[in-house]
Amino acid sequence: TLSYEDWTTEEILTRLLVPEGIQEIPSAFEAVGHLAHVNLRKELLPYKYLVGKVLLEKNAPRIQTVVNKLGSIDTKYRTFGMEIIARNGNGNGNSNNDNDNDDDDNNWSDVVVKEEGCEYRLDFRKVYWNSRLGGEHRRLVQLIQQDTVNRMKKEPPQVSVSSSVIVVYANDLNPSSYEYLVINAKRNKCDYINCNDDLGFLSSITDREIRPDHYIMNLPATALEFLDAFRGYPTTSSLLPQQQPQPQIHVHCFAPKDIQESRTEIWNRMETALGCSLDEKLDNVTIYPVRDVAPNKNMYCVSFRLP
Numbered sequence: 001t002l003s004y005e006d007w008t009t010e011e012i013l014t015r016l017l018v019p020e021g022i023q024e025i026p027s028a029f030e031a032v033g034h035l036a037h038v039n040l041r042k043e044l045l046p047y048k049y050l051v052g053k054v055l056l057e058k059n060a061p062r063i064q065t066v067v068n069k070l071g072s073i074d075t076k077y078r079t080f081g082m083e084i085i086a087r088n089g090n091g092n093g094n095s096n097n098d099n100d101n102d103d104d105d106n107n108w109s110d111v112v113v114k115e116e117g118c119e120y121r122l123d124f125r126k127v128y129w130n131s132r133l134g135g136e137h138r139r140l141v142q143l144i145q146q147d148t149v150n151r152m153k154k155e156p157p158q159v160s161v162s163s164s165v166i167v168v169y170a171n172d173l174n175p176s177s178y179e180y181l182v183i184n185a186k187r188n189k190c191d192y193i194n195c196n197d198d199l200g201f202l203s204s205i206t207d208r209e210i211r212p213d214h215y216i217m218n219l220p221a222t223a224l225e226f227l228d229a230f231r232g233y234p235t236t237s238s239l240l241p242q243q244q245p246q247p248q249i250h251v252h253c254f255a256p257k258d259i260q261e262s263r264t265e266i267w268n269r270m271e272t273a274l275g276c277s278l279d280e281k282l283d284n285v286t287i288y289p290v291r292d293v294a295p296n297k298n299m300y301c302v303s304f305r306l307p
Helices: 009-020 042-059 100-106 131-153 157-162 175-187 201-206 225-230 259-274
Strands: 030-032 035-038 065-070 081-087 110-115 118-123 168-171 193-196 214-217 248-256 286-294 297-305
Touching (some): 009 042, 030 131, 035 042, 042 065, 042 081, 110 131, 118 175, 131 214, 131 248, 168 201, 175 193, 201 225, 225 248, 225 259, 248 259, 259 286, 259 297
Parallel strands (some): 168 193
Antiparallel strands (some): 030 035, 065 081, 248 297, 286 297
């Protein structure tokens, strides 16, 4: 005899929702630590607590809380509103949101996520996190590691050894993200990370004559326009024994799905912001499709050597 435990999430929701006229059954979610995040369509909202209950029961104990996205992503910090639709030990939440204070006291959105052997603590309500970007994070880390190895091969042994420690300078506009940036640097025993919440981050490190080898700009909505900060970028530093190659820039952006259309749009925006032309070969320009984000829009990562 089959029991509830023998049925999959999709099978259960199909039996419950199809008779109600629902044809597209929600069964997938994004896992962020112990929290499952869904984005229910309008026709599913009357059944949100039912959906949450099934998702919770079929994915426990890994999942302890199920939340539904409310509204759109905030353009400044990329966060969004959310409501609890199921919670272990706390029923299905409260449709009137009368339990908001209790939720705050219980820190239900404080999660720990794991990626590439590291653990990151964050408040999912206050800090942007997207598990689907794990592959892109890995790609950039490997790219920078390989570039570091290649440069060390060209240096004398004593220089290679002294430069084998990678130092990271990081900042974030979101005060909560900056707070967790500091926490997670310590959590993962990263001794060579300098965190900064200064809006003038680039000028603050160049003024200190620091010349990073790589810059990652990962706010896709506006990062291309931020490239104007590199106009007049200094090529020398009294802290370096000789003139160094210009840094490699990795900037994320949104653009159309069509390859030629996206290339033209991205190229024009980059050259406008930089105030100069880019040469695909001389400046080592690559446009990498990161992921699909909408029917007519992709997320890309553009990498190039600063001219």
